[in-house]
Amino acid sequence: MNADRETNHDMTNGDIASMLAGAADEVEIGIAPYEAVIRGGRRRKARRWAVAAATALVLAGSSATLAVAGLPGGDRTVAPAATQSATPAPDLFTPTRTTLATGTENGKEWRVAIDVWAAPRTEAQAAGQFAAMGEYGDAPAGTKPSELIGKRSYLVYFSNGDERRKTFEDLFTKHDTMAGTDLQSASTPFDIDTDGPERLVIGMVGKNAQQVTCTWKNGTATKVDRAPQNEDTSTDTPAIRPAEGSPVDWFVCLAPEGTAAQSAEVTRVR
Numbered sequence: 624m625n626a627d628r629e630t631n632h633d634m635t636n637g638d639i640a641s642m643l644a645g646a647a648d649e650v651e652i653g654i655a656p657y658e659a660v661i662r663g664g665r666r667r668k669a670r671r672w673a674v675a676a677a678t679a680l681v682l683a684g685s686s687a688t689l690a691v692a693g694l695p696g697g698d699r700t701v702a703p704a705a706t707q708s709a710t711p712a713p714d715l716f717t718p719t720r721t722t723l724a725t726g727t728e729n730g731k732e733w734r735v736a737i738d739v740w741a742a743p744r745t746e747a748q749a750a751g752q753f754a755a756m757g758e759y760g761d762a763p764a765g766t767k768p769s770e771l772i773g774k775r776s777y778l779v780y781f782s783n784g785d786e787r788r789k790t791f792e793d794l795f796t797k798h799d800t801m802a803g804t805d806l807q808s809a810s811t812p813f814d815i816d817t818d819g820p821e822r823l824v825i826g827m828v829g830k831n832a833q834q835v836t837c838t839w840k841n842g843t844a845t846k847v848d849r850a851p852q853n854e855d856t857s858t859d860t861p862a863i864r865p866a867e868g869s870p871v872d873w874f875v876c877l878a879p880e881g882t883a884a885q886s887a888e889v890t891r892v893r
Contacts, residue, residue: 739868837876
């Protein structure tokens with residue numbers, strides 16, 4: 624009896640091992656939602672399959688963890704590995720858009736907005752981004768795709784009614800900074816496709832600029848103060864504002880009818 628009991632015990636262990644192996648073969652591990660994520664990310668047809676494949680590879684690193692929840696006894700929430708970064712990768716193929724100013728004049732609504740594109744890191748990413756920019760109408764004039772690598776691109780638009788035109792376009796590098804009274808601006812006619820008075824001033828300043836003064840040729844001036852950090856300031860109110868993705872802040876001044884821009888300067892800093 625004792626010998627049989629020992630034999631049966633050995634067989635039981637072997638049976639258990641076989642049963643576990645068989646059970647593992649029969650378990651259907653849930654598939655991580657690659658297609659859903661890729662589909663959600665593919666907002667523009669200009670995105671290349673290589674980008675989608677890269678997204679799938681990133682997800683593959685977490686698929687095993689996702690599948691554990693579908694196994695018997697695995698219905699608990701599984702915490703991500705401590706080494707995983709919680710910061711999502713930037714979307715290289717869709718710009719972040721911030722409205723800088725709005726208003727209405729002579730029954731027509733006008734708007735100034737900025738598109739900022741994240742910095743690609745490889746030639747393939749830069750080529751894909753350049754193609755996506757073309758579909759948005761954002762491709763910087765005279766710029767090659769390779770010049771986008773490691774740099775954020777920005778384009779500022781002015782629209783007046785149904786018409787739109789670029790007023791600023793350039794690349795940010797990691798060394799681009801503005802401080803103190805640093806200011807860069809451009810003036811443009813308020814009426815698109817005309818040579819009328821340059822009434823609209825759009826510019827950039829550093830993070831510590833608290834006030835910009837735009838002076839007009841008729842001797843008057845408009846002061847633009849920084850928007851309060853913890854308050855919603857309507858874009859109908861001229862203000863110094865941050866723009867998502869931009870290392871500098873922005874302001875917009877509009878001259879009264881019948882005059883034009885003369886100068887713009889930072890008149891107060893923090």
